[in-house]
Amino acid sequence: xxxxxxxxxxxxxxxxxxxxxxxxxxxxxxxxxxxxxxxxxxxxxxxxxxxxxxxxxxxxxxxxxxxxxxxxxxxxxxxxxxxxxxxxxxxxxxxxxxxxxxxxxxxxxxxxxxxxxxxxxxxxxxxxxxxxxxxxxxxxxxxxxxxxxxxxxxxxxxxxxxxxxxxxxxxxxxxxxxxxxxxxxxxxxxxxxxxxxxxxxxxxxxxxxxxxxxxxxxxxxxxxxxxxxxxxxxxxxxxxxxxxxxxxxxxxxxxxxxxxxxxxxxxxxxxxxxxxxxxxxxxxxxxxxxxxxxxxxxxxxxxxxxxxxxxxxxxxxxxxxxxxxxxxxxxxxxxxxxxxxxxxxxxxxxxxxxxxxxxxxxxxxxxxxxxxxxxxxxxxxxxxxxxxxxxxxxxxxxxxxxxxxxxxxxxxxxxxxxxxxxxxxxxxxxxxxxxxxxxxxxxxxxxxxxxxxxxxxx
Numbered sequence: 001x002x003x004x005x006x007x008x009x010x011x012x013x014x015x016x017x018x019x020x021x022x023x024x025x026x027x028x029x030x031x032x033x034x035x036x037x038x039x040x041x042x043x044x045x046x047x048x049x050x051x052x053x054x055x056x057x058x059x060x061x062x063x064x065x066x067x068x069x070x071x072x073x074x075x076x077x078x079x080x081x082x083x084x085x086x087x088x089x090x091x092x093x094x095x096x097x098x099x100x101x102x103x104x105x106x107x108x109x110x111x112x113x114x115x116x117x118x119x120x121x122x123x124x125x126x127x128x129x130x131x132x133x134x135x136x137x138x139x140x141x142x143x144x145x146x147x148x149x150x151x152x153x154x155x156x157x158x159x160x161x162x163x164x165x166x167x168x169x170x171x172x173x174x175x176x177x178x179x180x181x182x183x184x185x186x187x188x189x190x191x192x193x194x195x196x197x198x199x200x201x202x203x204x205x206x207x208x209x210x211x212x213x214x215x216x217x218x219x220x221x222x223x224x225x226x227x228x229x230x231x232x233x234x235x236x237x238x239x240x241x242x243x244x245x246x247x248x249x250x251x252x253x254x255x256x257x258x259x260x261x262x263x264x265x266x267x268x269x270x271x272x273x274x275x276x277x278x279x280x281x282x283x284x285x286x287x288x289x290x291x292x293x294x295x296x297x298x299x300x301x302x303x304x305x306x307x308x309x310x311x312x313x314x315x316x317x318x319x320x321x322x323x324x325x326x327x328x329x330x331x332x333x334x335x336x337x338x339x340x341x342x343x344x345x346x347x348x349x350x351x352x353x354x355x356x357x358x359x360x361x362x363x364x365x366x367x368x369x370x371x372x373x374x375x376x377x378x379x380x381x382x383x384x385x386x387x388x389x390x391x392x393x394x395x396x397x398x399x400x401x402x403x404x405x406x407x408x409x410x411x412x413x414x415x416x417x418x419x420x421x422x423x424x425x426x427x428x429x430x431x432x433x434x435x436x437x438x439x440x441x442x443x444x445x446x447x448x449x450x451x452x453x454x455x456x457x458x
Contacts, residue, residue: 038248045241052234055227062224066217073213080206082395086419087199090192093418093448097189104182111178115171188447194435198364199419345386347412347457351425354382360440362433367392369440375421378433378440379414382423388456394421401456406445409453415445416452424453 363372367381376394383390390400398416409415413424422432422445430445 038245041241041244041248045238045245048234048237048241052231052238055231055234059224059227059231062220062227066220066224069213069217069220073210073217076206076210076213080203080210083199083202083206083419087196087203089418089449090196090199094189094192094196097185097192101182101185101189104178104185108175108178108182111171111175115168115175184444188443191435191438191443192448194437195420198435202364345457347410350382350386350412350457351423351431353385354378354423354431355425355442357440358431358442362436362439364436373433373440375433379421379423383456386457390456394419397421398452398454401454404453404455406450406453409445410455412455412457414452414454414456415450416454417448418451420448 357369361372366372367377380390411426422430
């Protein structure tokens with residue numbers, strides 16, 4: 001029976017092989033008789049498809065570049081809008097600063113007038129005393145009715161003199177304070193005007209970049225239009241050649257179907273023969289596995305009968321290694337400490353580091369603490385030294401870290417203004433890249449309207 005099955009399987013395989021050879025030979029014969037017209041059409045189609053693929057790749061590349069360019073234009077437009085908003089805010093703050101300067105001028109004139117009036121009154125009293133001579137003063141003192149009256153008159157004369165001097169000093173001090181305030185306001189006005197000029201330069205640069213990119217976008221549109229025209233032409237060529245190929249292939253279809261049916265029959269026969277052979281192998285494997293299992297059971301029974309005297313020791317009884325594995329597992333699961341600042345730095349460390357660069361230049365768009373940085377580039381580079389990654393944008397920095405009030409501000413906190421950012425030093429002072437005129441410097445934190453205070457460390 002086994003020999004008969006083997007013979008049957010081999011016969012089926014040979015029959016399947018014969019069917020495959022017949023089908024392939026029939027297909028090859030039809031291919032050999034293909035017309036030259038079909039071959040030419042296939043070559044023309046192949047060329048047109050290659051050209052179409054090249055044009056489609058160009059279209060995809062141009063479209064991708066257009067999309068990327070549009071994103072860049074949108075980003076520039078957003079920057080331009082933000083810049084214009086900051087310019088409006090700065091213009092309002094500059095107007096307020098001019099009003100403060102105007103008020104300081106008025107206060108200075110008032111202080112000067114008061115000083116002059118007090119000085120004139122004091123001169124009149126001195127002139128009167130000088131012209132009247134010591135006799136008048138002596139008569140006033142000798143006219144006292146008692147010692148107490150005499151002392152009161154002496155004290156009065158002294159008090160008048162001291163009052164004149166004190167008032168004069170007060171008005172001089174007031175005048176000097178107003179002069180200092182005016183100088184500070186003028187300096188802040190100058191810085192804000194320079195910042196306004198920088199904004200205008202940035203506006204011009206942004207508008208120029210937008211214009212250049214829009215011009216490039218127009219070029220892409222022209223290239224895309226030409227590429228689409230070529231793609232349409234190549235598609236028409238491919239359709240024409242496809243029609244020719246379909247006409248020729250229709251003649252071959254019937255013969256190809258017959259060959260396919262023969263090949264399918266041969267493949268089914270081969271699969272059936274292979275399945276029968278696989279079933280026989282699996283049956284043989286099961287038989288051998290059953291015999292091996294029976295032999296192992298008999299051997300186990302013999303070992304059990306002859307090994308009762310050594311039952312006090314069993315294989316694998318060593319518990320030390322498993323204990324050691326448990327210990328290793330428990331140690332690997334220990335918890336980690338909470339994350340702290342990347343370098344363990346404090347806000348004071350940030351300020352101590354930042355103040356090293358006072359006097360270095362301001363460069364719009366720069367990030368170098370030595371060769372030049374703008375306001376956000378300075379803050380970003382200072383914090384990068386301590387392992388923090390901040391954006392190169394004053395507007396984005398207003399959303400970093402944790403917000404606190406100005407009354408809670410600590411050294412190292414970010415003081416955010418409209419279109420500007422600096423580092424809080426403490427004591428109402430900030431350090432930052434202010435303008436191209438002053439470079440990296442310090443000044444009062446409240447010289448402009450504060451829109452946010454952000455804490456980065458802890």
